Amino acid sequence: MSTIEFDVELDARQLSCPLPILRTKKMLAQMQGGQVLKVVATDKKSPDDFTDFCKQTGNDLLSAAQQGDEFVFYLRRRQI
Template identity: 40%
Template sequence: MTNTLAHDAELDATGLNCPLPLLKAKMALNRMASGQTLKVIATDAGSQRDFRTFARLAGHELLREEDDAGTYRYWLRKA
């Protein structure tokens, strides 16, 4: 479906409900260096709002988001 964006780490949060995808993403980002990109795969519909808000408040850059029939993908660049 997509030309995938390069990423340094990937987090599979499928099947997890809010707020677990976001919490796991925060933990993964904490282990990463500034400027690195984390790809997150989630199935929780609430994750769209969560990741947009989180990126804005935490200063990370949401490079891209995709919704593929209920599977959501996010690319976050660590601040």
């Protein structure tokens, strides 16, 4: 598995919906366009939530993978 370079990491483990998305939204708002955010979550609904979030907000979902009982997402902040 290739490693994606990222600028910021967000630990959303043990948080239930909608907190992983809300924290992601807040973190992305602090980032520059084009920067990459890595999110690690354990909420089983996360894959669908992050896919929908990116479609609605215009941010790029670069990767979504499950590693054990954790989900790892890489999002690129949309250009403003």
